[in-house]
Amino acid sequence: MSNQSSAGQKAARAASAAVNIARGAAAGGVYGAAVEAAKSFLPELIRLFVILLCVVLLVPMLVFTALPNILFGYSSSTDQEIIDFTASAQELDGIYQNLDNYQQPAVLRLVNSILPRFWSDGEPLYDDYGVDQDLGYMNKYWLMAIGSVRYKQDLYTMDESAIEDMMYDSLTYSTSLIDRILNIFVRDLTPEEYMDKLNFTQEERDWAALLYSMLAEDQNLSYGDSDGDGYYNTDYGDITFSDAETPVVYYNQTDSRWGNKMYGKSGTIGEAGCGPTALAIAVASLTSNQVTPYDVAQWSVENGYRCEGNGSYHSLIPNGGAHYGLTVTGVGNDSKRLVDALKNGKLVIAIMSKGHFTSSGHFIVLRGVTEGGKILVADPASVKRSNQEWELGIILNEASRRAGSGGPFWVMSA
Secondary structure, three states: OOHHHHHHHHHHHHHHHHHHHHHHHHHHHHHHHHHHHHHHHHHHHHHHHHHHHHHHHHOHHHHHHOHHHHHHOHHHOOOHHHHHHHHHHHHHHHHHHOHHHHHHHHHHHHHHHHHHHHEEOOEEOOOEEEEEEEOOOOOHHHHHHHHHHHOOOOOOOOOHHHHHHHHHHOEEEEEEEEOOEEEEEEEEOOHHHHHHHOOOOHHHHHHHHHHHHHHOOOOOOOHHHOOOOOHHHOOOOOEEEOOOOOOEEEOOOOOOOOOOOEOOOOOEHHHHOHHHHHHHHHHHHHOOOOOOHHHHHHHHHHOOOEEOOOEEOOOHHHHHHHHOOOEEEEEEOOHHHHHHHHHOOOEEEEEEEOOOOOOOEEEEEEEEEOOOOOEEEEEOOEHHHHOOEEOHHHHHHHEOOOOOOOOOEEEEEO
């Protein structure tokens, strides 16, 4: 058998395994994922079984882009086929991190495909044309999940050209020709519409939904995450916490002054605006710029940081902080740097996962540390939690393990 044929079979086997593992996780949780992994990679799995399970369950991005690394030894591998496969995974990861850069070229490609349809006998039927866009109905996590299912996790197929096609296919349009002016209206499909267009089976839809749930933490506020009855009708007024090194201006995302205002297309600031509210708290506390959650939410939408149907992309914090003149440093899970920053009067924005602060995903502000080592917070969803002292271990253990852009903790300073 030729080396090329052998390499192709290995690659196909690795891609197939990623599919099977995801299916197993959907059908049978940890046990199902383990069984399917064993079926696909029994020889290699003997030495990497535990690692694989951890990756599938705790680091979902690697299921998309770096599974070959995990199975075959990371970049230290000397097998050229594995090295090439790893490079493909890394390239795809880079593309995914910059999906927004592919949207406008996809719109232009669509417009250029429409214009020739309005020609007759070698002449255009229009004197001029205009393009209106309504984008943002599908966030990048859905695009990644649907794309992964569409291409069967074949990293040799999922190259830049495939991603460009994926973005192009996610668009729809309508046209009107009035007084020789061609009007083109472009919007992106919703996830359901896109899966309909791709003729996904129910199994494929379920698989895409599973991958989406692994990638995205739902930041939509549930009733139990708030302060209770009447919270949307409350004007919280001017609250400042002065019990730590830095006085902190407090905002609540459900405040009647902005809680019912839309944050993008699919939710209100009260429902999904913990990210803009946390950032507004930091900016208003550390600078003379008294921005409100509404101000930051508007900026977030205009600059692509709204994750429709979910909340905000994690990149809102470092990039939004920089926009408002703050110095932002992502410290990952470094607890010492976190505590030192708080002791020195800096603020820390954290993205939390299910636990004391949220039933899903939620941004909060860490605003100080007591003499006894307890952490003080400004929780955009709860004044009650903002008035409590918290064990550092709770903060560290419940911080998101899916955080990107330097998180789950970002140190903010003027």
